[in-house]
Amino acid sequence: MSKSFFKDWTFRDWWLIVCLSLLIFGMFYSPFVASVARGLIIIGLFLCLVLWRESFKNFSKKIIPAICISSVFILDIVGTLWSNDTKEAWHIIIHEVSFLTVPMFIALYSPLKKNVMSFQFMIYVFFCLLGTIAGSFNYIFTQYADIRHLIPGARNIAFALNTAFIAIILFTYTYNTKKYRKIAIPIILWLIVFLIIMQMLSGLVAIILFAIIEIIYLAIKKKNKIDILLSCVMCCCLIAFGIWIYKEYNNYFTPKEAFIGNKNLKTPDGNLYTGTDDKFIENGYLVNNYTCPTEVETEWEKRTGKSIKEFCKDSLYSYESLIYRYLNSKGLHKDAQAIRQLNDEDLENIYHGLANVVYAEKFSLKPRLYQTFYEFERFINTGSVSNKSLIQRFAMINSAFHLIKGNIVLGTGTSDAKKALKAQLNKDYPSLEVKDADPHNQFIYLVVSFGIFGLVAFILICSYPIVTLKLWRNKYFLCFIFICICYMFVESSLRMMAGRIFFVMFFALFAFNNKEIKQYYLSENHNPNL
Numbered sequence: 014m015s016k017s018f019f020k021d022w023t024f025r026d027w028w029l030i031v032c033l034s035l036l037i038f039g040m041f042y043s044p045f046v047a048s049v050a051r052g053l054i055i056i057g058l059f060l061c062l063v064l065w066r067e068s069f070k071n072f073s074k075k076i077i078p079a080i081c082i083s084s085v086f087i088l089d090i091v092g093t094l095w096s097n098d099t100k101e102a103w104h105i106i107i108h109e110v111s112f113l114t115v116p117m118f119i120a121l122y123s124p125l126k127k128n129v130m131s132f133q134f135m136i137y138v139f140f141c142l143l144g145t146i147a148g149s150f151n152y153i154f155t156q157y158a159d160i161r162h163l164i165p166g167a168r169n170i171a172f173a174l175n176t177a178f179i180a181i182i183l184f185t186y187t188y189n190t191k192k193y194r195k196i197a198i199p200i201i202l203w204l205i206v207f208l209i210i211m212q213m214l215s216g217l218v219a220i221i222l223f224a225i226i227e228i229i230y231l232a233i234k235k236k237n238k239i240d241i242l243l244s245c246v247m248c249c250c251l252i253a254f255g256i257w258i259y260k261e262y263n264n265y266f267t268p269k270e271a272f273i274g275n276k277n278l279k280t281p282d283g284n285l286y287t288g289t290d291d292k293f294i295e296n297g298y299l300v301n302n303y304t305c306p307t308e309v310e311t312e313w314e315k316r317t318g319k320s321i322k323e324f325c326k327d328s329l330y331s332y333e334s335l336i337y338r339y340l341n342s343k344g345l346h347k348d349a350q351a352i353r354q355l356n357d358e359d360l361e362n363i364y365h366g367l368a369n370v371v372y373a374e375k376f377s378l379k380p381r382l383y384q385t386f387y388e389f390e391r392f393i394n395t396g397s398v399s400n401k402s403l404i405q406r407f408a409m410i411n412s413a414f415h416l417i418k419g420n421i422v423l424g425t426g427t428s429d430a431k432k433a434l435k436a437q438l439n440k441d442y443p444s445l446e447v448k449d450a451d452p453h454n455q456f457i458y459l460v461v462s463f464g465i466f467g468l469v470a471f472i473l474i475c476s477y478p479i480v481t482l483k484l485w486r487n488k489y490f491l492c493f494i495f496i497c498i499c500y501m502f503v504e505s506s507l508r509m510m511a512g513r514i515f516f517v518m519f520f521a522l523f524a525f526n527n528k529e530i531k532q533y534y535l536s537e538n539h540n541p542n543l
Contacts, residue, residue, distance in 0.1 A: 019128070025065055026129050028057055029122045033518065034136045036115070040514040041140050041175070042166035047510060051111040054118045061121045068121040075120040075525060078478035082116040082520045084471050085507045088463050089427045096426030105427055112513050116521035123525035127533045130526065138200070141179055144172060145207045152210065152375070157327065157365040160211050170504045171511035173208060173216030178496040180204040181223050185488055188243075189535050212381035219499040224251060226495075261379065265386045269297040269344065280305050280348040293394045295369065295387060296342045303346035309336060312349040317360065328366025338368040406453050408445055412438040413452040417460050424464035434461060451508065455501035458508065478524050487531055490523040 032053045039047025061068040080087065089106050096102040125133075148164040161169045183197045208216040224247045231244040278286045289301040310321045313336060321333045328335065337347050339362065345351035355363075362373050369387070372380045385403060392404045416425075416437045425433045434450035452458060459468045484490045497506075497516060506512025523530065 021126065022129070025060075025122065026126065028053075028060065029125070030129065030133060030136075032057055032118070033133055036514060036518060037137050038140055040511045040518075041144055041172065042164075044510050047514060048111075051114065054114050055111070057118055058114060058121065065121075072121065075123075078482060078524050079116040079120045079521065080113075081474045081477045082517050082524065083113045084474040085459075085513075086110070086113050087474065088459070088467050088471060092424070092427035092463050092467070094426075095423055096428045098428040100428075102426065102428035109513075112517055115514070115517045116524075119518070119521035120525050123522075124529050125522075125526050127529065130522075130529065130533070133522075138179055138183075141172075141175055141204075142200070145176070145204065148211060149207065157367075163211065168509065168511050169213065170215050170500075171506075171509065171515070173211075173213035174219060174496055174500045174503075175515065176204050176208060176213070177216040177219040177223075177499075178492070180220060181492045181496065182489060185492055186534060189488065209378050210376050212378055214381060214385075215499070215503045217378075219496060221251065221254070222499065223492075223495060258382065261382055262386070264297055265383060266294055266390075267297055268294060268299060270299070270302070272299060273302055278303075280308060280346070281350045282308060282348065284308055284348075286346070286348070291394055294390065295338060296344070296371065296383070298341045298344055300338055300341045303348070304337065305346075305348040308349035309340075309347055309352060312352040316352055316355075325364065325366045327364075328368075330366070330368070332363065335363050335366065335368045339363055339370065342369040342371060405445065405447065408442050409434070409438060409447075409450055409452045410454060410457060412441045412450065413454075413457050413461055415441060417457075417464075420461070420464060422464045423466055424460060424462045427462065430458065430462040451505050453504050455505045455507055455512075458505040478520075482524055482527055484523055484527055487523060487527055489530060489534065490527070493519050493523060 032050055035046055035050035035053065039045070039050050086106070086109055089102070089109060093099055093102040093106070144164045144167055148167075151163040152158055152160070155163070164172055180201045183201050186192070187194050187197045205217075205220060207213075208220070228244050228247050228251075231240045234240070272292070273286065273288055280286060284305050284307060286303050286305055288304065291301055293300045310333075313319070313321050313332065319332060321336065322331055324331050325335060336352075339359070340347050340351045340355075343351075343359075345354060358373075359370070362370065367373055369380075369383060371383045374380055388402075388404045392407075413434060416433055420433075424430070431449070431451075434452070438445065438447070438450040452461070456468060459471055463470070479485055479490075479494075500506045500512060500515070504512060507516060
């Protein structure tokens with residue numbers, strides 16, 4: 014990058030860049046670095062008072078929008094009025110007060126110069142790409158990797174939605190300005206491929222929903238050849254994705270063999286098969302069909318020297334829980350002959366806790382899809398909600414709604430939501446043990462904490478700067494709001510450090526640099542005075 018890019022930067026600009034860069038890095042990878050960044054931001058506010066008092070020019074117009082961006086912080090303060098544990102409520106507020114400083118800091122340092130905004134966005138993209146490279150490297154060179162922990166320090170959902178946000182913003186930029194396509198398009202494609210490889214469904218779903226909205230938008234606007242072509246390409250991609258899911262659904266749930274029940278059929282070694290009347294299916298084969306537990310147990314111990322009752326070190330399950338499903342996933346009957354047919358790779362898969370041969374596939378979304386199928390199939394057949402994330406979320410949301418019924422107007426208050434959710438979950442699902450009974454939905458958590466009053470207040474407070482500053486006319490801001498809504502539906506994002514930083518930082522950057530962003534980063538035909 015040429016020196017001319019930085020030539021008009023002042024110490025004040027560099028302070029902003031350092032603070033926000035550390036904040037972004039901390040949001041992705043390190044709560045400690047994020048805390049350091051918030052400390053530097055507080056120092057930056059004092060520097061404005063001492064050295065850069067011109068920053069306070071027109072600041073009175075920015076105070077209310079800045080406070081509105083920290084709407085949850087406001088609700089936390091109000092929620093102390095009906096909290097049972099007032100001491101804990103104020104502890105939460107003191108812990109979160111630093112997040113109020115972020116929009117204040119950005120408001121004082123705005124409007125930003127074009128090259129400062131561009132550089133800050135490049136830093137954001139760089140840190141995200143760094144994570145995708147590290148995650149891919151770990152995925153390739155770690156044979157039995159936990160995809161949730163391949164990116165050091167990063168929260169899986171937070172990283173996925175930041176990745177989707179960058180892909181959407183880059184698409185919007187290149188589509189509107191027709192600039193830097195040779196750089197932006199490869200990055201967009203790489204980010205989508207990364208989300209697929211890492212099986213990050215939240216980011217993929219966000220991109221799919223965005224594609225649907227974009228197709229509708231292109232369909233109703235004045236069309237040109239590029240719009241028609243782009244719309245057709247996105248439609249074809251979505252249709253192909255839908256066909257693939259339908260094909261895999263049929264492969265998973267359509268039986269490939271007849272149900273035998275308790276018929277007197279014998280194994281190749283001459284022992285009777287046992288069976289149950291359930292229709293528990295996986296990979297197209299009934300898990301409890303054609304089973305001979307005595308042969309499986311004896312042959313497994315003979316083959317491996319391990320007891321079938323022994324627990325796998327990389328799983329919460331015993332080998333007994335894994336073996337029958339693994340044999341079934343390969344289309345084998347559950348008998349001694351099937352154990353003999355397992356190769357060394359199959360044994361390693363079982364040793365590392367894989368209950369389905371599909372789970373060992375790499376560079377594919379298929380393992381995540383099949384795990385989702387299994388979660389719902391197990392829940393339907395057994396009612397179990399343990400050790401599976403999606404069904405656990407269903408249980409937590411169900412318990413949250415039970416709790417809301419008794420506190421629908423004002424909720425539990427600032428400090429009591431977490432304890433109340435845990436108590437309700439223990440009541441509804443006694444066998445489910447989780448550290449945090451969070452429903453993984455910000456809107457539901459708001460209603461639990463502050464009732465319908467809190468949810469309505471949150472929406473109205475956030476809407477104030479959007480309406481008064483006309484942010485709804487900024488396409489990039491609409492992309493941000495879209496991702497925020499997706500984020501809030503899949504996680505209680507404003508309870509999490511990464512989610513709260515993402516919300517307050519980007520909301521403030523858009524709010525206090527709206528005209529500059531529209532002027533510099535939309536097409537030349539766009540009217541910046543809108």
